[in-house]
Amino acid sequence: MIKSFKYLLPIVVLFSCNDSKEKEPPKPEKISEIVEVQAPILHLEEANNLAGLPLNCVQVEYPNKLNQTIGSSADLKTPKTLHPAFYGCFDWHSSVHGHWSLVSLLKQFPELTKKREIEQMLLQNMSADNIQREVDYFHMKHNSSYERTYGWAWLLKLAEELHTWDAPLARELETNLQPLTDLIVEKYLEFLPKLNYPIRVGEHTNTAFGLSFAYDYAKTVGNEDLEALIAQRSKDFYLKDASCPLSWEPSGYDFLSPCLEEAALMKRVLPNDEFKTWLADFLPQLKDKNFNLETGKVSDRTDGKLVHLDGVNFSRGWSLYEISKDLPEYAHLKNIANAHITYSLPSIVGDSYEGGHWLGSFAIYALNTVARD
Numbered sequence: 001m002i003k004s005f006k007y008l009l010p011i012v013v014l015f016s017c018n019d020s021k022e023k024e025p026p027k028p029e030k031i032s033e034i035v036e037v038q039a040p041i042l043h044l045e046e047a048n049n050l051a052g053l054p055l056n057c058v059q060v061e062y063p064n065k066l067n068q069t070i071g072s073s074a075d076l077k078t079p080k081t082l083h084p085a086f087y088g089c090f091d092w093h094s095s096v097h098g099h100w101s102l103v104s105l106l107k108q109f110p111e112l113t114k115k116r117e118i119e120q121m122l123l124q125n126m127s128a129d130n131i132q133r134e135v136d137y138f139h140m141k142h143n144s145s146y147e148r149t150y151g152w153a154w155l156l157k158l159a160e161e162l163h164t165w166d167a168p169l170a171r172e173l174e175t176n177l178q179p180l181t182d183l184i185v186e187k188y189l190e191f192l193p194k195l196n197y198p199i200r201v202g203e204h205t206n207t208a209f210g211l212s213f214a215y216d217y218a219k220t221v222g223n224e225d226l227e228a229l230i231a232q233r234s235k236d237f238y239l240k241d242a243s244c245p246l247s248w249e250p251s252g253y254d255f256l257s258p259c260l261e262e263a264a265l266m267k268r269v270l271p272n273d274e275f276k277t278w279l280a281d282f283l284p285q286l287k288d289k290n291f292n293l294e295t296g297k298v299s300d301r302t303d304g305k306l307v308h309l310d311g312v313n314f315s316r317g318w319s320l321y322e323i324s325k326d327l328p329e330y331a332h333l334k335n336i337a338n339a340h341i342t343y344s345l346p347s348i349v350g351d352s353y354e355g356g357h358w359l360g361s362f363a364i365y366a367l368n369t370v371a372r373d
Helices: 002-016 044-055 092-108 115-125 128-138 150-163 168-194 207-221 224-238 258-269 272-282 308-324 333-348 359-372
Strands: none
Touching: 044 092, 044 115, 044 359, 092 115, 092 150, 092 168, 092 359, 115 168, 128 168, 150 168, 150 207, 168 224, 207 224, 207 258, 224 258, 258 272, 258 308, 308 333, 308 359, 333 359
């Protein structure tokens, strides 16, 4: 509006010479009404539906994307041979968070219809021997940075979920997983001091996402070294950031919001007063109660990349809930989060394998975030 006045001003002045009547100032544009969206709730029926997604893939070996660096012909092995615990769901990280999904749902809903089947799958896949072979894979010559940091983050989220589940099954699985958990923690401690610049993309390598889940794990289990390192590196990377271009998002393949993931991380590591000061510079528009954000639109859910936009709706949802937690002046962001989650939730169950092998985890995590509010 200001820009248009700039170019119209000479015309207004010209005509005022021949018109003694004062012009009325333009009326402000009418702000569109904000539609209230009910917070989505994860109930037993929905949990059973969502459990079907990882159940249908954690022991499905093909199709498979190994993301493997081949050192010699000896490295050419089947996915299940290379990754006996996490070989399903198309790729390693999706298999890891598929297992997280089953743990999270079983933890919340012990009356799940396929409880016994889920328990058997978890015990079979996450045996002590299988986890040790996963550890061995990371120690191979070309694999030290394998799944950095997206898969690492989900592995620690799985470990955190097991740690906070008071059940004999959880203790057994947590013990089995511990060698791999310890290795991933070591990798974070080794890698983060060497990372000079954060990665600000909307896909797997996004640094803020990788730090957020690892920070949650560190706080939950009391790993002070990891917690302190992540807090410091987050400040090193992001504390001076301002005016994040949220209007540029999403990119065509995004399943994470670079701006909102960063804000959600800083909410974790800064005291509320410091965070509010930082957020006012980083995303000042969020404080406007009339702020809105259009959901990501998926044009083809059979396209493995285009379906990422359903993921960005879920991750925006969990980020907005994190950002607004304990901050009444930002409570209106929860309605935007509800709209994003509600928009994509009906599309993922019964969807093609391109989305079904991973989107359930995003939906569950988003719904869990709503429930914790």
